[in-house]
Amino acid sequence: MKRVVVVGGGFAGLHLVRHLEGHLREDEMDLTLVDRNNFHLFTPLLYQVATGELPPHAVAYPLRVPLARKGWRFVRAEVQEIDLAARAVRTSEGEFPYDHVVLVPGSITNDFGIPGVQEHALVVKWLTDGRALRHRILSVFEEAGAEADAEKRRALLSFAVVGAGPVGVELSASMRDLMDHTLRGIYPSIDFACEPHITLVDGADRVVPAMDPRLSRIAMRRLERLGVGVRLKTLASEVRADGLILKTGETIPARTVIWAGGVKSNPLLGALALPKAKDGRLVVDRFFRAGGRDDVLSFGDAAAFDFGGAPLPMLAQVAVLEAPAAAKNLVHLVRGEPLEEYHYHRKGDLVALGRTSAAAEFARPVKFVLSGFLAWGVWRVNYLMQLVGTRNRGTLLVEWLLSYFSRRIVVDIP
Numbered sequence: 001m002k003r004v005v006v007v008g009g010g011f012a013g014l015h016l017v018r019h020l021e022g023h024l025r026e027d028e029m030d031l032t033l034v035d036r037n038n039f040h041l042f043t044p045l046l047y048q049v050a051t052g053e054l055p056p057h058a059v060a061y062p063l064r065v066p067l068a069r070k071g072w073r074f075v076r077a078e079v080q081e082i083d084l085a086a087r088a089v090r091t092s093e094g095e096f097p098y099d100h101v102v103l104v105p106g107s108i109t110n111d112f113g114i115p116g117v118q119e120h121a122l123v124v125k126w127l128t129d130g131r132a133l134r135h136r137i138l139s140v141f142e143e144a145g146a147e148a149d150a151e152k153r154r155a156l157l158s159f160a161v162v163g164a165g166p167v168g169v170e171l172s173a174s175m176r177d178l179m180d181h182t183l184r185g186i187y188p189s190i191d192f193a194c195e196p197h198i199t200l201v202d203g204a205d206r207v208v209p210a211m212d213p214r215l216s217r218i219a220m221r222r223l224e225r226l227g228v229g230v231r232l233k234t235l236a237s238e239v240r241a242d243g244l245i246l247k248t249g250e251t252i253p254a255r256t257v258i259w260a261g262g263v264k265s266n267p268l269l270g271a272l273a274l275p276k277a278k279d280g281r282l283v284v285d286r287f288f289r290a291g292g293r294d295d296v297l298s299f300g301d302a303a304a305f306d307f308g309g310a311p312l313p314m315l316a317q318v319a320v321l322e323a324p325a326a327a328k329n330l331v332h333l334v335r336g337e338p339l340e341e342y343h344y345h346r347k348g349d350l351v352a353l354g355r356t357s358a359a360a361e362f363a364r365p366v367k368f369v370l371s372g373f374l375a376w377g378v379w380r381v382n383y384l385m386q387l388v389g390t391r392n393r394g395t396l397l398v399e400w401l402l403s404y405f406s407r408r409i410v411v412d413i414p
Helices: 011-020 043-050 064-068 127-145 150-156 166-181 213-226 316-335 372-386 390-405
Strands: 002-007 029-035 039-041 060-062 073-076 079-083 088-091 094-097 100-103 107-109 121-123 158-162 197-201 229-231 236-240 243-246 251-253 256-259 263-265 296-298 348-352 358-362 368-371
Touching: 002 011, 002 094, 002 316, 011 029, 011 039, 011 064, 011 316, 043 127, 043 166, 060 064, 064 073, 100 316, 121 127, 127 150, 127 256, 150 158, 158 166, 158 243, 166 197, 166 213, 166 348, 213 229, 213 348, 213 358, 213 368, 296 316, 348 372, 358 372, 368 372, 372 390
Parallel strands: 002 029, 002 100, 029 073, 100 296, 121 256, 158 197, 158 256, 197 229
Antiparallel strands: 039 060, 079 088, 088 094, 107 263, 236 243, 243 251, 348 358, 358 368
């Protein structure tokens, strides 16, 4: 029986396990999945936890469920070292020897070394971050609701979101919807037309710069209609308790700074004596082997898989698309069979733009773009189907309906 250790229960790790089900006999592989959390977090919807559209449990799926069905093992632990020579994964809960290791630890927030990010900015990466951001939003509105001075209220209700990628754009639009459709009715002392304000900042020349330019134009128009201020070609040099300091020396006042500036490779990969790309990801071949080794596989955010001369982006969609092929090749390795090359086929992009609007680009079979309510429906159906677990899908659908027809969750529960 081959011993397989999977490091990470994100999109890559979870979907790998799901695609392995039914393809191996019980006597062929002993699989152990290691992660610091015992749940998979559906990160594309984390911003909705922050803005009260969803409760935290709607975006968390227990990792033990798919493993238990096959008699495989889950270990909640911090991974300390991958010993390639000894073929062992060392963790806070002990050492796990392997014949094949799958390195899919995901990514971490990239602060680009900018001073003050860790001390003064809120990030949107983990479940605790979503809850912390919701607490911050509701806390400043509580404080502003009790403040008699209009200028002080405006200062309290100043928000800056750094990063105009999908997370920053979707979060900004959802925050504005929260204010206009829920908080407006319960904070009568606040002038929602001029006091709360959100500024979205990015160094690129358009929002969602990695997407089709048509989606950028749609998103920009929608943000303007929502009243979100957008500052492009603007770089932050420091984050302070009262706002952003820009490279030009200008200050953007903000009592709450939210960092959505992107991600970088997991530090766990740094100590490995394996070929790496410039961004620190493991260079893998067409079979997902790192350094050409049959005992080390990697894909998702941890791997630099070449596509047209550049590594595939660090996106959940990429990990989900790669998972079936990675699972196939792991089965082939376990059985000593020839491997199959993976060929990436991009599906397109989606970005939510508030309560009833979105933008969608389809890459195949025919290239076209949708916007408005129809694209919003496509976005909702897509994420509803991507969510793992019947119960989670049911919870998501019910919560979305409740949020659409009634006020969002605005209780500040620690």
